[in-house]
Amino acid sequence: MDKRNKVAVIVAGGTGTRMQSSVPKQFLDLAGRPVLYHSIAAFIAAFPDISIVLVSADAYSDHISNVLQHFTGQNIIVVNGGETRFHSVKNGLQQVSGDAVVFVHDGVRPLASASLIRHCYDAALSYGSAIPVIDMKDSIREVEGEKNRAVDRERFKIIQTPQTFLSELILPAFELPYDPLFTDEATVVERLGHAVYLIPGEEANIKITRPLDLVIAEKLLTLRESH
Numbered sequence: 001m002d003k004r005n006k007v008a009v010i011v012a013g014g015t016g017t018r019m020q021s022s023v024p025k026q027f028l029d030l031a032g033r034p035v036l037y038h039s040i041a042a043f044i045a046a047f048p049d050i051s052i053v054l055v056s057a058d059a060y061s062d063h064i065s066n067v068l069q070h071f072t073g074q075n076i077i078v079v080n081g082g083e084t085r086f087h088s089v090k091n092g093l094q095q096v097s098g099d100a101v102v103f104v105h106d107g108v109r110p111l112a113s114a115s116l117i118r119h120c121y122d123a124a125l126s127y128g129s130a131i132p133v134i135d136m137k138d139s140i141r142e143v144e145g146e147k148n149r150a151v152d153r154e155r156f157k158i159i160q161t162p163q164t165f166l167s168e169l170i171l172p173a174f175e176l177p178y179d180p181l182f183t184d185e186a187t188v189v190e191r192l193g194h195a196v197y198l199i200p201g202e203e204a205n206i207k208i209t210r211p212l213d214l215v216i217a218e219k220l221l222t223l224r225e226s227h
Contacts, residue, residue, distance in 0.1 A: 012107030132201030
């Protein structure tokens with residue numbers, strides 16, 4: 001079995017305008033700890049030997065220090081974010097050396113389970129990549145100008161993180177020039193001609209973007225800890 005280094009690049013530089021809060025959403029309280037704390041803790045629960053690269057902004061250094069005090073002794077480094085998500089991830093990837101399995105995760109997805117993270121690792125070893133997805137439950141319509149039409153939701157998936165890759169796929173991909181069509185890491189890797197492998201994600205692996213999401217996450221966390 002291939003036992004590679006594991007590196008999680010956790011992007012935590014968002015400003016959180018939709019939360020109507022002066023504190024960025026990754027640092028808001030969730031069950032007594034910052035949202036970002038839970039995102040980091042999930043990876044350590046999955047792989048205690050993992051290296052973590054936090055991508056943030058200088059302006060949040062006090063918030064980051066507050067989070068990191070819970071992880072003394074863990075291999076965590078902090079790098080500055082960039083102009084876009086692509087540039088932020090690229091900055092984080094510069095800390096990856098040697099053969100590794102690289103996870104890229106949203107700092108505001110605090111409920112990814114250790115089992116999902118381990119599944120991503122195993123699938124990346126087998127297929128080169130692992131992108132967690134869930135089904136669409138709502139009906140959707142495609143809008144073109146003044147017209148719209150129903151489309152088959154079975155043909156579409158909702159993308160989650162951690163998007164996971166072998167280092168030899170993702171590192172060369174991020175040497176490409178930036179393109180606004182790069183909406184996530186999978187689109188960058190695809191540009192080099194690699195197919196990406198989809199795995200089942202988790203309904204609970206929600207992204208905290210609005211105040212309601214924080215309420216839902218708190219409830220899900222309470223339910224998980226009671227089992």
